[in-house]
Structures are given as C-alpha cells and as structure tokens.
Amino acid sequence: MIVAVTLAGRQHTVAVEEDADGMVVTWNGARRRVRLAPLVGSAWWRLDVDGQRCDVRLQPSDGGVRVTVGAARAEVLVRRALPVPSRQARDPAAARAVEVRAPMPGLVVATPLAVGQPVAAGQAVAIVEAMKMQMEVPAPASGRIAEVRVRPGQEVAGAQVLVVLHTGPAPGEGR
Amino acid sequence: MRPIRRLLIANRGEIAVRVVRACRDLGIASVAVYAPVDADAPHVRMADVALPLPGDAPADSYLNLPLLVELARRAGADAVHPGYGFLAENPAFAAACEAAGLVFVGPPSAVLARCGDKAAARDAARAVGVPVLAGTGPVTDDEAARAATTLGFPLLIKAVGGGGGKGIHPVAAPDALPAALRLARGEAQAAFGDPRVYLERWLPAPRHVEVQVLADAAGHVVHLGERACSVQRRHQKLIEEAPAPGVAPAVRAALGEAAVAVARALDYRGAGTMEFLLEGDRFYFIEVNARIQVEHPVTEAVTGCDLVAWQLRLAGGEPLDIRQADVTWQGAALECRISAEDPHAQFLPSLGVIDGLAEPAGPGIRVDSGLWVGQRVSRHYDPLLSKVVAWGPTREVALARMRRALREYYISGVDTTIPFHLWALDQPAFRAGAYDVRFAERWDGGGVPDDTAVLAAAAWFFHRLRTPRLPADGAGARWTAAARTEALR
Numbered sequence: 319m320i321v322a323v324t325l326a327g328r329q330h331t332v333a334v335e336e337d338a339d340g341m342v343v344t345w346n347g348a349r350r351r352v353r354l355a356p357l358v359g360s361a362w363w364r365l366d367v368d369g370q371r372c373d374v375r376l377q378p379s380d381g382g383v384r385v386t387v388g389a390a391r392a393e394v395l396v397r398r399a400l401p402v403p404s405r406q407a408r409d410p411a412a413a414r415a416v417e418v419r420a421p422m423p424g425l426v427v428a429t430p431l432a433v434g435q436p437v438a439a440g441q442a443v444a445i446v447e448a449m450k451m452q453m454e455v456p457a458p459a460s461g462r463i464a465e466v467r468v469r470p471g472q473e474v475a476g477a478q479v480l481v482v483l484h485t486g487p488a489p490g491e492g493r
Numbered sequence: 494m495r496p497i498r499r500l501l502i503a504n505r506g507e508i509a510v511r512v513v514r515a516c517r518d519l520g521i522a523s524v525a526v527y528a529p530v531d532a533d534a535p536h537v538r539m540a541d542v543a544l545p546l547p548g549d550a551p552a553d554s555y556l557n558l559p560l561l562v563e564l565a566r567r568a569g570a571d572a573v574h575p576g577y578g579f580l581a582e583n584p585a586f587a588a589a590c591e592a593a594g595l596v597f598v599g600p601p602s603a604v605l606a607r608c609g610d611k612a613a614a615r616d617a618a619r620a621v622g623v624p625v626l627a628g629t630g631p632v633t634d635d636e637a638a639r640a641a642t643t644l645g646f647p648l649l650i651k652a653v654g655g656g657g658g659k660g661i662h663p664v665a666a667p668d669a670l671p672a673a674l675r676l677a678r679g680e681a682q683a684a685f686g687d688p689r690v691y692l693e694r695w696l697p698a699p700r701h702v703e704v705q706v707l708a709d710a711a712g713h714v715v716h717l718g719e720r721a722c723s724v725q726r727r728h729q730k731l732i733e734e735a736p737a738p739g740v741a742p743a744v745r746a747a748l749g750e751a752a753v754a755v756a757r758a759l760d761y762r763g764a765g766t767m768e769f770l771l772e773g774d775r776f777y778f779i780e781v782n783a784r785i786q787v788e789h790p791v792t793e794a795v796t797g798c799d800l801v802a803w804q805l806r807l808a809g810g811e812p813l814d815i816r817q818a819d820v821t822w823q824g825a826a827l828e829c830r831i832s833a834e835d836p837h838a839q840f841l842p843s844l845g846v847i848d849g850l851a852e853p854a855g856p857g858i859r860v861d862s863g864l865w866v867g868q869r870v871s872r873h874y875d876p877l878l879s880k881v882v883a884w885g886p887t888r889e890v891a892l893a894r895m896r897r898a899l900r901e902y903y904i905s906g907v908d909t910t911i912p913f914h915l916w917a918l919d920q921p922a923f924r925a926g927a928y929d930v931r932f933a934e935r936w937d938g939g940g941v942p943d944d945t946a947v948l949a950a951a952a953w954f955f956h957r958l959r960t961p962r963l964p965a966d967g968a969g970a971r972w973t974a975a976a977r978t979e980a981l982r
Contacts, residue, residue, distance in 0.1 A: 319958075321951045326941050332948075334955040341955055343948060354952040359849015359866075359905020365949050373900075374949045383953050385946040388900075389916035389939030391837040394950035422841045424872055427679065445676075448872040449842045450659060450684045451727075452676055476844070 324382075324395040331399060340366070416459055416483040420474045424448030428470050429481065431463050443481045446474065461485035494710070494810025497521050497572040497596060501565040502536065503586075504576030505555055506863035507879050508785070509536030512574045515801035524568045526561065528554035530871050535863060542568055549873050555579040562589045572596035572808060578875055581784040582609055598808040600762045600783050607759055608781040611653055612691055617758045618778040623751045626770065626777045628693035634674050640692055641670060650674060652681035653689040658728035660684060663695060693779075698929040699770040701725065702737050703782070704752035705792045707803055708761045709813035716749040717796050718822055720788055724917060726840055726933045731910060732917060733788035734827045735795045738888065738926025744774050751778065753817075764789075764804045787830065787877065790859060794826035794884040825888040827895050831862075832876040835908035837938055844870050849905035853898035857884045857891065860898075870907050878909065888926065892918055912939055 323330045333344040340353035353366040357373060365372045375386035382395040427445040431437055442454035443463070465482040468474055501524040502512045509525060513536055516523040525540030528549045537543040544564050546554040555561075556579055565573050573590050575598065580586040587602035599605065608614050612630040619625050629640045631653050641648060641664075650673055652660025660681040662673045678688040705717040721737035722730045736745070752767035755778060766782040789800045798820075807813060834840040847868040852860050862879030870878070881898050885891035896918050899911055916939045922928045 319955060321954055323947050323950050325947055330947050332951040334951055341952060343951055345947065352948055352952050354956050358851050358903035361905035362849060362903045365945065365952065367948055372945055376949065376953050383950050385942055385949050386912060387942040387945050389912040390942040391912065391938060392942050392946045394946055396950050396954040423844050447683060449874065449876050452680050
C-alpha cells in the first residue's frame, strides 16, 4: 500500500507492506521493519523501528493522526496515495461564511453580539466557561453576525459552532 | 481541644487521597464525600467511610457548605479538612464548622477572614516592616479607572477573595481595563462567590517565592523554608521546587523571618504559606495562602516533615514541639503538576474519559494522584489530575529522576501538561535555575517530531485499515443493525 503522509507542510510517499511480524515500511529508499503495538489505553503506542523502541501518543484527528513524541506534537495528514490526484476544488463563495466554534466543552456565559451586528476580527463573539476559567472566543475575521446558535447558560461541546459570521459584503450591498 | 479521631474530608482528587493517607498514619478514621462523577475515585475507595453528594456541580457537591457540615455531624466526625480550593479559605465554612462543634483543620474563621482580605493582609505585613507592592483596596470600576492612572500600566487586577491564581488579570493599557474588570469579576464571582477586585502594581519579570510556616495555638511559629514557583501560566503554577535556586543565603534567611513576622502579625494558626515576589535581592509580600498548598510535597521532601499530619495534630490542639533551629533541609525537590490541559492548544482544558493509566515510581519519586481508569474528567472541577514529586541529594539528580518519571507516566483519554514539563526540564534557563515568571511564555510547542512521526503515522494508518473495528459512536449501532438486516435477506 502506498501512503501519502504530510508533516509540517511536506508530503512524503511511504510504502507499507505486511510482514510476518508487523510491517515493512519503505521511505526515502530505506526499508525498515516497523511494529506498532498498543501500550496503554487508546492513545499510547509502542513504535518499534528496526529494533529501536519509542513510545508515541497517537490520537485520530481530521484526515490523519496527531502524533506526540516527548514534548513535540504534530498533526500528520495520512491518506492512501491514489494513482490519479483527486480534485477537491473548494467553492470560493462558501468561504464567506465563517463558523466560530467553542475552543473547549463548557458553559456559554454570554453572546455579546446579536444577528446583523458588525464584528471586528479579534472581537469577542462569545464567552465560555469551563473549569472555573472564563474565556472570550474571538471572531477569526471581521464581518457581520449571521447566526447565533447558542444561548447563555447552554452547555456546549468542544468545536460546537457558537456563531456564524458573514465576511462578505452585507446583504443588499454592492448589487 | 481533643485529638481528632474522625475526620470528614470536604474535597476530591489527589488532595483527598493525601488527607486519607495522613489519617491512616495517625490512626484517624477518614470520611470521604463524593459527587456522582467521582463515585469510583481513589479517595472514595481508600477512605473508611464514603458519603454521596447530590450533584456534580460544585454548588451541589464540594461547595455545598450546609450539606457538608450536616454530613460531618451525621457521620460522627469531630473535624473537617477542607483540602485546597473549594471551601478551604472560606471563613463562613470555618465558622459553620466551629458552630457545629467541629474542628476546622485550618486557621480559625476570624484569621481566615483576615488573610482572605488581601488588602488587609498587605496592611498587616507593612505594619511589621515587611515590604509590599503598591496597590489598592477593593475598588468599583470607576475607582479602578482613577487608581489605575496613579499606579500606571501595566497592572494586575486581583480578586479580593481569590487564591490559587484564579481571578488575576493583567491589564496592559487603559482601554483594556473595562473588559478585564468584567472578566475578572465574572471569574471571581464564579470561583469565590465574591465579585470584588483590587489593583496591584505589576513587576515585569519577578520570581515567585513562597515560605511555608507552621503555627500552634499558643502562637509559636516556625518556617520550613521557601519554594520557588515561577513556572506559571495564566498565574497557574506548573512546576515548583525547594530550595529556590539562585537565592542568596542572606535573602533566604530574610524571607523566612519575614514570613514568620507576617504569620505572627495575622495571629496565624496551622499550616500556611506566605507568598512573595522577588526582584533581584528585593522581595515583596503579596498574600497569604491559608491552606495546605498543592506544592506542599516539595517542602516535605527536603525537610522530612509531614505537613498534613502537622495540620491534623495542630488542629487537635497539640503544641508545635519543633524550634526553628530543629528545621533542617536536605537535597532538592521538584514538583510537576499534571493537569488535564493541552499544552499544544493554549493549555485549554482537555475533557474526556481516562481509558488507560500507568503511573511512575522508583527511587526519589512520589506521585500524589487522584486518577483512575474510567474517570470522566469533568468541566466542573480544576484540571489538576496528579503531581509528580522528585527528590535528589542534588538538584541535578532530582531533575534526572523527574525526567525519568515523566517518561514513565502514561495517561490516555485526555491531553496533559506532561509534554510541557519534558520541554521545561531540558531548557538551559531551567536547568541553571535562572528563570522567572515569564519562563513558561517561551514554550514553543516542543518543536516538530522528526522522522518518527512520519513512520508512526504511516504505521498507524496501515494498522487501522488492517484491524477491523466496530465504530464506537452512536451511528455504529445503526450500521450494525443495517448489516444484520442485510445478512438476513
């Protein structure tokens, strides 16, 4: 199997084949015998590369896996390398709606802005509390509040959409 | 006063475990309390008796003042240990215990009130000649704006009822003051039930040093030396150590004397901590922590004193039978706080269920932990999970042992501060003991993992494709049902 691995913006093409006792990984012209075995819980794995053992934390994430080794962490994208590259051209118009998500699970304390109000990049669109800390959730871009999806007092999950911004011209403008 | 025979522990997590252990050592029966989410926690398993609390929210559980007093009476306890956080420094709780005929393990309510009023504590220190930082008493928003112009920016907003680094907000410029006041008051109200705040001068890069004291009912006070607590983020301590590196013997002695003087001025009782900021060789008293502190084990490691046992003995009316000259220090100790926070995501709380755990041990290592497999890390409580304490005959040995222990610590299910600690231990400034409260700002995410990450990711991807697994989420059951239906056609 050919796997495309993207780490820190660089894509690597890695060949992985099953072996009697694990796998053989060919990368940059080097063949390595690799074993990966669960160590503790769902996150801790023991990686063995040609007899060299190393503990890694692996957490599945969007499009790949989050790898932590010692103090260092990387979001690594992994996919099967396809013979023909896929076309995933994004609809540029869709980029005008920006979802602002909760940075953590918690309790919504306030949503200072109402639908239709203008918002500047960095301005707080919600205040969320967890573990006794209150945090302002800033707008990632300037624009106008299109939707407020939560109420003060509401429990939210991590990454739940709190507010939607429109970064394009206001409705009716420029037509 | 009579010796304590049965103690209710009004807390959770690692500190509740710590107090149960002190009870065992002294032959005191322990009574644990627990919120529903903590039903399987180690302190519940270890205590002699465990009583349920009605809800997970702090107001229903570990902040439920009337219920805790009632449970203590019903359980036949003669004393209550508040731990730290929650009701530990709440004079109303101490008073309620006293009124119910229960010994409160901590200073009497009047002393707690004096220490809790940060402005009053500062005045008391100044009156006995201990230097303090310029600041205000409790202020309204309008008064704060006026006082800020004389104090100058940057400055700090602090909660009058605060402690444990909560409710502290630095303000860089006048236009940021209103928003910071709003956040600080909101946080102070949520954490301490008191929205009052005061302002204090801000030092650019001080070191945070604190002195442990013990005081008995007759007013005999000794200090057990200092702890360095400068590795902080958002005013939350991450690493503490004793002795404080790079502090001249004369300064160390002066700090100890100042701490004893402040304790006497406040008529302090039990175990307590006097906090100071150190700039060069000059120090300023900032506040009293009228409780057992998270970082007390480093002092225990270098002095050989059991501070929680001393708390229980002093609360039971025993005299403090050690003189200052009896206190000696040996070696060096470090503590790393293991919190459910993601150091790679601005230290945001990391919530989840602990699905795997292996804790370190071995020479010089002590782990005070409240963790268990199956634990749901709840947003209701402080993110502190456990503490790793390393002692060594020298600081170098303690550092090496700490690094070894952190690499032996496996926690699965939530992100923890361990990667930050591994980074910190390898920083030249930390290794040299030459760091101040700005140190943690240099955290750069620990760099990017090397080739290991590429190999690990490829191996993980291959492993996952080759290992059939049932989806664990709610949608899985439907797919399973659909597949079974399909198979029966």
